[in-house]
Amino acid sequence: MGAEAALLKPDWLTYPENPAELNRTIWLDNFQRDESGELTVDGCPVTELTEKFGTPEYVFSESAFRARAGEFRDAFSQAFEEHGAEVSVYYAGKSFLSTAVAHWAHEEGLNLDTASGGELAVAMRAGVPGEKIALHGNNKSVAEIRRALDYGVGRIVADSIPEVQLIAQIATEMGKIAPVMLRVTPGVHASTHDFIATAHEDQKFGQSMAAGTAxxxxxxxxxxxxxxxxxxxxxxxxxxxxxxxAESIDLRGLHCHIGSQIFEAEGFSKAAEKVLGYMQELNRRFEVELPEIDLGGGYGIGYIEGEQPRAAADVATELADSVSKTCANLGMEIPHLSFEPGRSISGPSGITLYTVGTIKNVAIEDEHGETRVRRYVSVDGGMSDNARPVLYDADYTAVLANRAPAGEQVLSRVVGKHCESGDIVVRYTYLPEDLKAGDILAVPATGAYCYALSSNYNMLTRPPVVATKAQQEPRLMIRGETEEDLLARDQGLL
Ligand SMILES: Cc1ncc(COP(=O)(O)O)c(C=O)c1O
Structure with a gap:
C-alpha cells in the first residue's frame, strides 16, 4: 500500500494480500471464484448472469436464503426448547420481499412479518396463510386493518392508543376479534445508526413503558x-x-424491536429483561396472563472487513439464556417468544452486479495540506438501487467479479451515476489497478434493504432481481423496469 493511500482510508480497511479471496464474514459459501477467477453465484458465473439479465442486477440466492431461514428457525427453536419454551420466527419482509421470497420463507417454516398493506398483498399472493402473518406499522390505514382482519392475520402489532382504538372499532364493525400485540419502547439505546435504532424514547415507534407517560x-x-x-x-x-x-381485541402480548444491524447481545437481553418485567407487572395488575412476547429482529451482518456477525445459534442461545434467567428471577413462566430477523436472513443472500463506466482520479488535500489522489470508479447504478450509504452512511465493499483481481490494488471509491455527490456505493475499497470500463463489480450483502428501498431517482429503471439456486438455471424473480414502466403512470401533456 502506498503512503498516500494510508491517509485516505479508514483503519478497518487493509490492503488485500490475496485480492481474489472472498472474506467469509461477508460472503456466504454460495459465492465462489471459479478456476479462472470469475465470481460465481450458486455455481453460475456472473458473466452468464449479466449477459442474460444486464446490469445493474440484483442476484439473490434462493439456496442461501433458505439455508439462513432454516438456521434461524432451528437455532431459536432448539435454544428455547432447552428451557421448555416455544418460539416462532417471523421473517421481516420489509428487508426484501417478493412472492417467491414469501413462499420460500413459509416453506422453511417461518412466519411472515409485513409492514404495510402492500407487503400483506405480496404475502397473500404467495399463499401464506393468514395465521402465519403479522401486520406492523406505526400508522396503519383503515383499509390495511380491514384487509388484515379479513384475511385473518395471526396478529396486528398496534403502535399507539389511537391504533388500538381504531383496530377495536374496525373489528367490531366487521364482527371479528382482532389478535393484537402492543409495541412498547423499552428505552434501550442500541448502538447502531440513529435512524435504525428504535427503542429509545425520542422516536416514532412504540409506546412508552415509563412511569408518568399516561x-x-x-x-x-x-x-x-x-x-x-x-x-x-x-x-x-x-x-x-x-x-x-375492548371486546373485539384479543390481546396477545407485547412487542419490541430495539433497532437494526446490532452486533452486541447486551441490548437484546436488556430489552427482554425490561419487557418481561413490565409484562409481569401487567399480568398482576390486570389479573391476566399475556401469552406472548415478540423481541423483534435486528441482528447484524458483515458488510465490511472487521465486522463480526454472530451465528444464529449464538444469538438464539444468548437470548434464550437471558430470557429464561429473567423469567426465573421474576418467578414467571417463559411466555411464547417470537423473533423477527430480516437482514440477517436476506442480507448476505444477495449481491448487486454493476458494470464499470468512467474511472477518474481526483486530487484531494490531506490533513497536512498535501495533495493526494483518490480513484473514483463510476458504475451504472447507485443510490436508486442502494440508498443505504446515503440514508445511514452505510459502508459496503466491492470486488472485481468478471475476472481474477490480480496485481496491484488501488484504493478506490465506487460511485453511482446519479446527480448527487453523496451518491456513493462503496466509500472505501481496494480494486485492481488495471480495472477498466466494462468490467463487472459485485457488491456483497445487498440482499436486504436495497431492492426494498430502491427508487427511480433520475428516472433510472429499477434493476431486475435474479434468483439462483444450486444445480439450477438462474431465474428472473422480479423483472427490471423498462422505460415504458417509467412512463406508464405519467399522464402526458395536460
Ligand atoms: C418491527 C421490526 N421487526 C423486525 C425488523 C427487522 O430488522 P432486521 O432486518 O434488522 O433484522 C424491523 C426492521 O426495521 C422492524 O422494524
Missing part, C-alpha cells in the same frame, strides 16, 4: 379513572387497559 395518552381523567389508571402510569399501560377492555 398523561400523554390523550385520554380524559374520567376515562383513566374508569380504567382504574392514574396519570403516573405509563402510556403503554393505558393501551393495555384499553385493549383488554
Amino acid at each position: 398523561r400523554l395518552a390523550g385520554v380524559s381523567a374520567e376515562e383513566l379513572e374508569s380504567l382504574e389508571l392514574r396519570e403516573d402510569d405509563a402510556y403503554a399501560t393505558v393501551a393495555v387497559a384499553l385493549a383488554l377492555r
